[in-house]
Amino acid sequence: xxxxxxxxxxxxxxxxxDLGGTHVRAALVDARGTIRARAEExxxxxxxxxxxxxxxxxxxxxxxxxxxxxxxxxxxxxPGPVDTIAGVAKNIPTLAGFxxxxxxxxxxxxxxxxxxxxxxxxxxxxxxxxxxxxxxxDNIVYVTISxxxxxxxxxxxxxxxxxxxxxxxxxxxxxxxxxxxxPCGGRGCFEAYGSGTALAARARMAAVGCGDTVLGRDGGGxxxxxxxxxxxxxxxxxxxxxxEEAEILGRGITSLLHIFxxxxxxxxxxxxxxxxxxxxxxxxYVATFAMPAFRDxxxxxxxxxQNSGLVGSAALALLADAAREER
Amino acid sequence: xxxxxxxxxxxxxxxxxDLGGTHVRAALVDARGTIRARAEExxxxxxxxxxxxxxxxxxxxxxxxxxxxxxxxxxxxxPGPVDTIAGVAKNIPTLAGFxxxxxxxxxxxxxxxxxxxxxxxxxxxxxxxxxxxxxxxDNIVYVTISxxxxxxxxxxxxxxxxxxxxxxxxxxxxxxxxxxxxPCGGRGCFEAYGSGTALAARARMAAVGCGDTVLGRDGGGxxxxxxxxxxxxxxxxxxxxxxEEAEILGRGITSLLHIFxxxxxxxxxxxxxxxxxxxxxxxxYVATFAMPAFRDxxxxxxxxxQNSGLVGSAALALLADAAREER
Numbered sequence: 001x002x003x004x005x006x007x008x009x010x011x012x013x014x015x016x017x018d019l020g021g022t023h024v025r026a027a028l029v030d031a032r033g034t035i036r037a038r039a040e041e042x043x044x045x046x047x048x049x050x051x052x053x054x055x056x057x058x059x060x061x062x063x064x065x066x067x068x069x070x071x072x073x074x075x076x077x078x079p080g081p082v083d084t085i086a087g088v089a090k091n092i093p094t095l096a097g098f099x100x101x102x103x104x105x106x107x108x109x110x111x112x113x114x115x116x117x118x119x120x121x122x123x124x125x126x127x128x129x130x131x132x133x134x135x136x137x138d139n140i141v142y143v144t145i146s147x148x149x150x151x152x153x154x155x156x157x158x159x160x161x162x163x164x165x166x167x168x169x170x171x172x173x174x175x176x177x178x179x180x181x182x183p184c185g186g187r188g189c190f191e192a193y194g195s196g197t198a199l200a201a202r203a204r205m206a207a208v209g210c211g212d213t214v215l216g217r218d219g220g221g222x223x224x225x226x227x228x229x230x231x232x233x234x235x236x237x238x239x240x241x242x243x244e245e246a247e248i249l250g251r252g253i254t255s256l257l258h259i260f261x262x263x264x265x266x267x268x269x270x271x272x273x274x275x276x277x278x279x280x281x282x283x284x285y286v287a288t289f290a291m292p293a294f295r296d297x298x299x300x301x302x303x304x305x306q307n308s309g310l311v312g313s314a315a316l317a318l319l320a321d322a323a324r325e326e327r
Numbered sequence: 328x329x330x331x332x333x334x335x336x337x338x339x340x341x342x343x344x345d346l347g348g349t350h351v352r353a354a355l356v357d358a359r360g361t362i363r364a365r366a367e368e369x370x371x372x373x374x375x376x377x378x379x380x381x382x383x384x385x386x387x388x389x390x391x392x393x394x395x396x397x398x399x400x401x402x403x404x405x406p407g408p409v410d411t412i413a414g415v416a417k418n419i420p421t422l423a424g425f426x427x428x429x430x431x432x433x434x435x436x437x438x439x440x441x442x443x444x445x446x447x448x449x450x451x452x453x454x455x456x457x458x459x460x461x462x463x464x465d466n467i468v469y470v471t472i473s474x475x476x477x478x479x480x481x482x483x484x485x486x487x488x489x490x491x492x493x494x495x496x497x498x499x500x501x502x503x504x505x506x507x508x509x510p511c512g513g514r515g516c517f518e519a520y521g522s523g524t525a526l527a528a529r530a531r532m533a534a535v536g537c538g539d540t541v542l543g544r545d546g547g548g549x550x551x552x553x554x555x556x557x558x559x560x561x562x563x564x565x566x567x568x569x570x571e572e573a574e575i576l577g578r579g580i581t582s583l584l585h586i587f588x589x590x591x592x593x594x595x596x597x598x599x600x601x602x603x604x605x606x607x608x609x610x611x612y613v614a615t616f617a618m619p620a621f622r623d624x625x626x627x628x629x630x631x632x633q634n635s636g637l638v639g640s641a642a643l644a645l646l647a648d649a650a651r652e653e654r
Binding site: 155156158165169171173176184187188251254262 | 408410417418465466482483485487488489490491492493494495496497498499500501502503504511512513514515578579581582585586587588589590616617618619620621624
């Protein structure tokens with residue numbers, strides 16, 4: 001007997017753009033989340049909006065050159081805070097000239113299909129929700145840990161946006177009174193303790209007073225990567241630093257469990273490449289200090305790696321198209 | 328010319344129940360949020376679920392005795408964490424015997440109309456959203472400060488529930504490393520520093536070493552209320568303690584601004600009676616340490632006072648009824 005209903009294969013595709021402080025990346029993504037084509041350039045971060053928009057156009061033209069399918073839209077992920085309701089970049093610290101800039105309207109002039117604008121943490125959360133580690137779940141907290149800490153939240157099966165679409169700046173919850181200065185101007189932020197930048201700074205301080213470590217020996221620079229590398233080689237100080245990092249992340253994530261009650265926490269960003277080393281300490285913190293009803297929530301590594309935001313911004317364009325069809 | 332459409336006056340009413348650790352309160356609430364009748368008793372907190380459910384029935388019978396209108400449902404606000412999706416109380420610390428207890432099903436047996444169950448912080452947030460200080464806004468963070476700290480969130484025009492409906496336990500975000508023990512078992516929680524209980528404990532400690540204060544003089548006990556009273560009388564130590572309290576609350580609320588991007592923060596609970604004294608310090612913290620895009624968000628006192636949860640739980644029953652009608 002034949003199946004009663006046959007859904008036709010979804011042949012829609014969308015463009016995802018990940019506009020970052022160092023790279024602009026564009027991809028053609030299909031309805032299964034597969035990247036069909038991609039292109040990237042170093043961001044002309046100091047050149048001003050016109051040049052950056054021209055970069056985006058150049059990259060998307062390249063990937064659209066031989067796109068046979070119906071392109072339903074383009075999603076652009078941008079560093080925040082950006083008012084994605086009004087479509088205006090308020091003041092992007094990593095990109096010169098994006099101050100009160102009507103980013104969505106200017107992008108829209110370039111394309112015949114709808115433009116979606118999204119804060120980068122939220123776009124990455126959407127990527128993991130639709131096609132990554134949070135697939136099929138309704139409540140997801142995505143945490144990205146790299147030079148800073150950002151995030152995005154899916155709650156009750158919907159993207160959490162908040163006023164001006166600026167929800168999810170979880171790197172700027174205060175975790176220490178009168179604490180370390182944060183790039184945001186605040187003190188004691190999660191980002192100021194848990195980011196890769198903060199880990200490297202702690203490592204440089206600690207290495208100065210420690211004779212018994214390979215960190216910084218031979219005048220080599222110390223960054224997050226070198227701390228993990230030294231830890232793998234058995235360096236005691238490096239392992240202490242990594243254990244401390246896991247504890248800081250565990251403490252921040254435990255707070256997020258209580259605040260959002262997610263089904264899962266997905267960890268992305270550069271530091272997530274070292275997730276296997278961080279996970280035991282992180283899990284131990286959650287198991288000890290989360291309230292009992294929250295202890296069994298899984299904390300996992302992002303499945304899409306560095307593509308969460310790229311795929312997520314395309315997914316937002318596909319979702320918007322599906323919503324238009326429903327109306 | 329007559330108006331084209333005349334909406335009939337909404338004559339629906341619902342019952343709200345606020346089940347707390349010290350009092351059970353019930354009210355008949357109309358579609359404008361007005362309390363038409365109310366009743367309360369001290370909670371038989373150690374007597375077990377049967378007795379507490381009998382209390383609720385007795386109170387609701389009393390207020391329904393002469394309710395002429397159509398009662399569309401009952402909303403029950405309960406201390407958390409309660410799995411409001413499954414309707415099961417996991418383990419309510421303040422009420423004996425509510426462990427794995429099918430609270431919604433047992434309540435439903437008592438009533439001919441639908442029962443809605445909600446965590447107390449969320450119910451109070453809904454009260455302020457529909458009928459209080461957050462009326463007409465889509466993004467609200469409600470913070471209740473009394474013996475503990477709780478909360479509830481409205482985001483993008485919807486109630487934020489999360490896994491098992493347990494979102495909004497904002498009192499248990501960690502604000503200090505290796506910090507003060509919290510009743511939840513954690514360390515350094517917002518509740519362990521910012522609650523009325525924590526303020527009183529700090530005051531007792533400080534008064535011991537201070538000759539120049541009225542706090543605790545004549546062997547009198549020190550609680551939150553007496554600290555504010557002494558501050559009003561010009562007591563230096565009391566004013567320092569209150570300023571510190573405002574700073575702690577400001578720090579927690581600044582984190583919540585970044586995390587949720589609300590249109591407004593509404594402060595309820597016992598300590599909100601002293602909101603006017605706390606507001607300048609609180610506002611100053613936000614204005615200094617929130618990221619610029621978040622600084623203009625208002626922090627206000629709950630408009631419904633101690634009735635936020637009572638009215639909010641009835642509002643949830645009214646909303647559920649409206650949703651049923653739409654289907």
